[in-house]
Amino acid sequence: MASTDTAPSAPSDSSTGDPSRHAIGDAARPVPQGHKPKRQPLWKIFRSMPIVVKMASIWLTLVVVGAIYSKLDVTVFDGALPLQDPNLQLNNFNPATGEFGTVEPLSAPSASHWLGTDALARDTFSRIVHGSWVSVIVVVVSVLCGVVIGGLLGSLVGFVRKKTETIVMAVVDVVLAFPALILLLALVSIFEVRDLFIISFVIGVLSIPIYTRVARANSLAVSNREFVTAARAIGTKPTRILRREIIPNVLPTLLAYAMVAAASVIVVEGALSFLGLSVQLPTSTWGNMINQARRDIKENVWQVLFPSLSLTITVLSLNQVGDFFQKRSAFRGSAL
Amino acid sequence: MHRRGVKRALAIPLLLSMVVAACGGDDDGDTASDDTSVEATTGDATDDTGDGGDDGGDDGGDVTTPATVEDTDTSIVREEGERTYGGDVIFGLEAEAVGMRPWEDACGEPCLNIQLSMMEQLMRERADGSYGPWLATDITSNDDFTVWTMTLRDGVTFHNGEPFNAQTIVDMYPVQQSGTSGAAAINAAKLASLEATGDMEITYTLSTPNSAFPASLAGVLGRVFEPKAAAADPDGFTMNPIGTGPFVMDKRDIDNETVVVRNENYWMSDPDGNQLPYLDSITFRPIPDEGTRLDSLLSGTVNMMHSLRQGTIRDARGADGIQLYEFQGNNTGGGMYNTAVPPFDDVRVRRGLNLMNNQEAVIDALGGTGISLPATQWFSPDSPYWTQEAADAWPTFDFEAGVESIQAYIDDPARSDGKAPGELIDVELSCPPDPTLIAAMQVIEQVWTGSGLVNVTLTQFDQATHISNAVNDAHRAHCWRWSSNQDPSLAIDPVVAPPEESVSNFPNFFNEESFQLAQQALQTDDVEERTELYKEIMLNFAEDSIFWYSGYTATMVAVDPSIQGINGWLLPDGTLGNGFPNAFVTFTEVWIEQ
Numbered sequence: 041m042a043s044t045d046t047a048p049s050a051p052s053d054s055s056t057g058d059p060s061r062h063a064i065g066d067a068a069r070p071v072p073q074g075h076k077p078k079r080q081p082l083w084k085i086f087r088s089m090p091i092v093v094k095m096a097s098i099w100l101t102l103v104v105v106g107a108i109y110s111k112l113d114v115t116v117f118d119g120a121l122p123l124q125d126p127n128l129q130l131n132n133f134n135p136a137t138g139e140f141g142t143v144e145p146l147s148a149p150s151a152s153h154w155l156g157t158d159a160l161a162r163d164t165f166s167r168i169v170h171g172s173w174v175s176v177i178v179v180v181v182s183v184l185c186g187v188v189i190g191g192l193l194g195s196l197v198g199f200v201r202k203k204t205e206t207i208v209m210a211v212v213d214v215v216l217a218f219p220a221l222i223l224l225l226a227l228v229s230i231f232e233v234r235d236l237f238i239i240s241f242v243i244g245v246l247s248i249p250i251y252t253r254v255a256r257a258n259s260l261a262v263s264n265r266e267f268v269t270a271a272r273a274i275g276t277k278p279t280r281i282l283r284r285e286i287i288p289n290v291l292p293t294l295l296a297y298a299m300v301a302a303a304s305v306i307v308v309e310g311a312l313s314f315l316g317l318s319v320q321l322p323t324s325t326w327g328n329m330i331n332q333a334r335r336d337i338k339e340n341v342w343q344v345l346f347p348s349l350s351l352t353i354t355v356l357s358l359n360q361v362g363d364f365f366q367k368r369s370a371f372r373g374s375a376l
Numbered sequence: 377m378h379r380r381g382v383k384r385a386l387a388i389p390l391l392l393s394m395v396v397a398a399c400g401g402d403d404d405g406d407t408a409s410d411d412t413s414v415e416a417t418t419g420d421a422t423d424d425t426g427d428g429g430d431d432g433g434d435d436g437g438d439v440t441t442p443a444t445v446e447d448t449d450t451s452i453v454r455e456e457g458e459r460t461y462g463g464d465v466i467f468g469l470e471a472e473a474v475g476m477r478p479w480e481d482a483c484g485e486p487c488l489n490i491q492l493s494m495m496e497q498l499m500r501e502r503a504d505g506s507y508g509p510w511l512a513t514d515i516t517s518n519d520d521f522t523v524w525t526m527t528l529r530d531g532v533t534f535h536n537g538e539p540f541n542a543q544t545i546v547d548m549y550p551v552q553q554s555g556t557s558g559a560a561a562i563n564a565a566k567l568a569s570l571e572a573t574g575d576m577e578i579t580y581t582l583s584t585p586n587s588a589f590p591a592s593l594a595g596v597l598g599r600v601f602e603p604k605a606a607a608a609d610p611d612g613f614t615m616n617p618i619g620t621g622p623f624v625m626d627k628r629d630i631d632n633e634t635v636v637v638r639n640e641n642y643w644m645s646d647p648d649g650n651q652l653p654y655l656d657s658i659t660f661r662p663i664p665d666e667g668t669r670l671d672s673l674l675s676g677t678v679n680m681m682h683s684l685r686q687g688t689i690r691d692a693r694g695a696d697g698i699q700l701y702e703f704q705g706n707n708t709g710g711g712m713y714n715t716a717v718p719p720f721d722d723v724r725v726r727r728g729l730n731l732m733n734n735q736e737a738v739i740d741a742l743g744g745t746g747i748s749l750p751a752t753q754w755f756s757p758d759s760p761y762w763t764q765e766a767a768d769a770w771p772t773f774d775f776e777a778g779v780e781s782i783q784a785y786i787d788d789p790a791r792s793d794g795k796a797p798g799e800l801i802d803v804e805l806s807c808p809p810d811p812t813l814i815a816a817m818q819v820i821e822q823v824w825t826g827s828g829l830v831n832v833t834l835t836q837f838d839q840a841t842h843i844s845n846a847v848n849d850a851h852r853a854h855c856w857r858w859s860s861n862q863d864p865s866l867a868i869d870p871v872v873a874p875p876e877e878s879v880s881n882f883p884n885f886f887n888e889e890s891f892q893l894a895q896q897a898l899q900t901d902d903v904e905e906r907t908e909l910y911k912e913i914m915l916n917f918a919e920d921s922i923f924w925y926s927g928y929t930a931t932m933v934a935v936d937p938s939i940q941g942i943n944g945w946l947l948p949d950g951t952l953g954n955g956f957p958n959a960f961v962t963f964t965e966v967w968i969e970q
Contacts, residue, residue, distance in 0.1 A: 132737050132819055133775060135826025145740075159815055160741060229841065316809025316836040322818045335687055335743065335811040338667065 093364045096357035106169045107176040124163040126170040127322045131161035146340040156342045167324035174325040178240045178309045179302040185244025186251040194255025212249040234320040258290040292369040299362025303355040326351045452503040452955040454944030463968030465658045468669040468681035472662040476617040478599040479555030488960045495619030498598035503952040507590040521585040528576040532643045534602040542572035547603035565592035587901040591863035622653040634660045654967035679936040682959035686744040689932045699937045707929035708751040708858045716884035718793035719801045724785040726921035731778030739927040741815035748927035753914040754859035756928045766914035800831045807855035809836040846882045883922040890916045931959040941966040
């Protein structure tokens with residue numbers, strides 16, 4: 041975890057003239073109350089990315105767009121959008137037509153099935169696109185859960201300290217001591233949870249401790265800065281200091297960390313799916329696609345390869361983008 | 377209520393132990409619970425030696441059953457060729473054998489391969505399905521099959537030099553009673569007591585008539601271990617089992633390898649008078665991954681392997697330089713409905729769902745096309761109990777008829793699930809999370825859902841939870857396996873018994889006629905008569921629609937072509953043995969061609 045204290049040296053904020061960077065610890069210029077840091081436009085951030093990070097960003101965008109598209113196809117357009125039914129077994133009896141399908145299972149990529157078909161003659165491309173919805177929801181819900189609850193908690197205890205910090209961090213340490221994946225497996229199998237949002241929420245809850253730790257570490261550092269001392273000296277209420285000085289300065293690091301954590305979350309969901317403990321079948325997820333295809337790996341490697349690649353590239357992309365934003369947040373800290 | 381609760385309490389650990397031991401095979405015992413198991417490519421609760429059988433032996437000639445599936449030769453044939461001494465077999469097993477105590481440990485096919493190389497049974501199954509004496513020489517019963525008198529083979533000694541006689545069986549009995557597997561086998565055989573009525577004669581007294589008792593002696597109940605050693609150090613017996621078998625334990629390194637070497641004092645000889653066994657040693661190596669095990673055979677790391685998975689059989693068929701021995705068992709894949717829960721309490725729903733079960737597509741999803749036949753009853757066509765009439769009675773795929781049957785239920789104002797007429801029925805279909813079963817359940821789901829009448833929920837639980845759900849009546853439409861290669865009574869009786877008396881009546885369905893037919897079958901040893909009785913039960917099964925079927929279990933032993941004698945071994949009376957049921961090999965007459 042990159043820390044503001046260990047960041048490499050870099051030009052000072054004042055030299056860049058970026059008003060968003062003077063807020064941290066500039067004792068000579070305490071942050072005016074109500075000041076809102078100016079946000080850099082997304083396209084400028086994109087332009088500043090290395091080529092690999094750019095490609096990663098594009099891939100992540102595609103995944104999100106694909107997820108939304110597949111959901112719209114099912115919920116709004118009732119399958120009318122140009123994407124094949126991910127669950128239709130094209131070699132089985134089709135009750136809608138009253139006929140048996142003739143499409144070969146485990147077929148190689150072709151014009152009619154871009155990524156081939158699986159063992160039940162279902163279109164693999166469509167299943168991967170629909171599977172991305174599961175990954176996106178798991179990431180969004182769990183990251184939101186972690187950032188909001190863990191971030192607030194960590195910022196609070198890092199600022200307040202004393203007994204509150206001792207108690208909260210003791211609880212966090214206890215929860216962290218449990219192997220999260222094992223705990224998750226036990227929870228979903230005992231309570232027979234198969235709802236996507238509940239599974240995502242459970243993953244999010246289990247990731248709260250680590251977000252708390254990250255937020256607390258940054259909150260501790262920020263709390264000792266001159267501008268916080270100055271705010272205290274002029275009689276600013278602690279809640280206002282927390283809201284206006286601490287959290288805004290902890291958040292960038294936390295969000296950058298969230299990108300990296302999101303990659304882990306996708307892997308965790310993939311593991312659950314692989315073990316048959318994620319969302320209910322026949323909903324496709326990348327993990328259950330790999331699980332179902334592994335039996336036929338000698339006969340047709342494509343059906344394991346494509347969902348695996350989707351998973352790998354997404355995780356890699358999140359790591360790349362996460363690293364990029366972590367460096368940006370560290371760069372911000374270096375101006376102290 | 378309490379009685380059933382106690383039965384469940386006893387059954388759960390037994391079933392779980394069965395599953396644990398069986399990851400890949402399953403249980404061998406004569407227990408009631410052996411008769412059923414979760415449908416998974418990793419499991420079938422089949423017996424190692426059993427198969428329902430007609431009486432009368434074979435003269436040692438070939439018994440050739442017709443090939444029942446495309447490209448499959450399931451015939452049992454006595455191999456020709458000059459037998460030669462020497463050589464080592466290295467056998468790749470699909471799982472390690474955790475326990476070697478016949479009275480305590482559940483023992484699946486991997487375990488049986490190891491255990492029965494060192495221990496022997498009082499009876500063994502012949503190629504024609506009947507049972508012949510092995511460590512016994514003769515067995516007779518009274519007229520009502522409640523008292524059985526058995527004569528034991530003279531001149532047999534255990535590996536530690538102890539003699540085998542009637543006192544051995546008497547001394548084994550309390551050990552068997554104290555163990556999980558042994559007690560279940562005693563209960564299933566309806567054995568009340570036994571006594572030595574001579575130096576080499578035992579008399580068994582049963583609580584109720586049981587014409588299939590010899591089949592029980594070909595399972596856990598008849599598996600002979602040295603009782604003094606077992607009583608002195610029960611736990612140590614797992615590491616150093618002592619029996620009368622053709623091989624003696626040499627080295628046991630759990631999860632790595634178990635080595636057995638030739639028993640120089642073995643009692644049995646081949647028809648030419650040559651002392652058995654031929655091999656110097658057998659090394660058993662657990663290789664759980666199917667692909668790795670097959671690759672190990674192809675690369676020569678092992679020279680024998682087995683598999684209970686259709687996908688591996690398919691891959692092995694495509695490989696060069698190996699010899700395959702395939703087997704079609706009675707074990708019948710599919711599932712059951714919990715008829716105690718609406719809407720499965722109504723035969724219109726059950727029958728409708730069965731009519732919409734496309735068996736061919738399910739078998740294809742299981743990877744069994746060309747390997748496994750669609751099941752129509754609890755006996756494969758190789759079994760003497762299979763009948764054409766039962767096969768014809770089983771409903772074949774008819775979507776329209778299925779819709780019509782369920783529609784009749786849905787439109788019925790008095791429908792049992794309490795919903796308003798016209799509302800969809802809810803079906804929870806559950807299987808363990810095995811890739812093949814996941815595929816199979818999705819095939820079924822597509823058609824059921826596509827009827828527009830069924831709201832299907834697919835659930836998956838690990839095997840232990842899956843079994844526990846069935847035991848605790850927390851199941852609805854539940855993947856399961858039925859039947860075994862034991863005597864039919866062992867599989868069928870617990871399922872047709874009143875649900876309040878039998879924990880293994882998982883469908884919670886009672887048909888008085890089926891129950892009475894099963895009781896009658898225990899009172900005759902005439903195979904034709906028994907076949908007719910079991911046929912009637914199969915017809916009732918088709919009519920009541922409490923099960924759905926996919927295909928029969930296919931298993932395989934694959935070897936280096938120089939290894940011979942797997943298929944056509946003989947019983948001591950010269951009759952042909954039952955080959956290699958469920959990938960379990962009898963090593964007595966295996967030799968390596970020079």
